[in-house]
Amino acid sequence: MARLAAWLGxxxxxxxxxxxxxxxxxxxxxxxxxxxxxxxLLVDVALFATFALHHSVLAxxxxxxxxxxxxxxxxxxxxxxxxxxxxxxAVCALWQPVPGLLYRHSGLGSLPHWAAVAAGIWxxxxxxxxxDPLELAGIRQAAGQPLTARFRVTGPYWLVRHPIYLGWLxxxxxxxxxxxxxxxxxxxxxxxxxxxxxxEERSLVEAFGQPYRDxxxxxxxxxxxxxx
Numbered sequence: 001m002a003r004l005a006a007w008l009g010x011x012x013x014x015x016x017x018x019x020x021x022x023x024x025x026x027x028x029x030x031x032x033x034x035x036x037x038x039x040x041l042l043v044d045v046a047l048f049a050t051f052a053l054h055h056s057v058l059a060x061x062x063x064x065x066x067x068x069x070x071x072x073x074x075x076x077x078x079x080x081x082x083x084x085x086x087x088x089x090a091v092c093a094l095w096q097p098v099p100g101l102l103y104r105h106s107g108l109g110s111l112p113h114w115a116a117v118a119a120g121i122w123x124x125x126x127x128x129x130x131x132d133p134l135e136l137a138g139i140r141q142a143a144g145q146p147l148t149a150r151f152r153v154t155g156p157y158w159l160v161r162h163p164i165y166l167g168w169l170x171x172x173x174x175x176x177x178x179x180x181x182x183x184x185x186x187x188x189x190x191x192x193x194x195x196x197x198x199x200e201e202r203s204l205v206e207a208f209g210q211p212y213r214d215x216x217x218x219x220x221x222x223x224x225x226x227x228x
Contacts, residue, residue: 002074003139009078010137012085023092024172028181032097040096044184047094051087052192056199077138100180110176120170126155127164151208153215160221161201165193169223197222 105113130152134140156163172186201222204212222228 002072002078005075005082006078006137006139009081009085010134010139013081013137016085016088019089020092023095024182024185025175028095028097028185029175029177029179030097030181031101031179032099032181034099037099040098041184043094043096044098045188047091048188048192051084051091052196054087055084056196075138077136081136081138095181095185098180098184100183102178102180102183104178105176113174113176116170116174120167120174123156123163123167123170127157127167130155130157151204151211151215153219158219160223160225161216161219162193162197162223165197165223168193194223 128136132140156166160166169190172182172189175182201212201216
């Protein structure tokens, strides 16, 4: 049952990402003519804050210990994945439209945008492959496979310390049509990533110690090469 729950959780995680892509590239691409701007922004920020709070708090070491004490060890990661997936779908489904159109590029003018989006998808997939998707989804834990903390530097991790986050920025900001709804989602989600990096890196230093500090010294840029 633990393995089934883990595989279903992995499927739910993939489904939540697919639902996000559909929402962002289809539904959020529609220009909202009538929308209550202050109300919409407040709701959108509250929605993503709820997701971010869970995503960050349960990812911290102390919260992991609390969760391990209340659920079977084989399902610790699976519970986290299920909650994250459901919350992410809820964020996308309930996201309020924001009026306005910042820009619309078509034809040849759209090619650099789609190149940026493609680069973002590659960074996301390549970065996740280094971490091990089956471990992230909790499938290895549910199967009883021993989990050993590994720290590897390969592929896009030589470019920036958080290539998956860079991939996200390229995907959400690279689109050739930037509506108010898309801009709100891109800005709010990216602001969360910037804030989360500090907490995440403290956890990585706690987990790996000096090897991660050496990595920070070698790879200077956290998110955007040459900027930060």
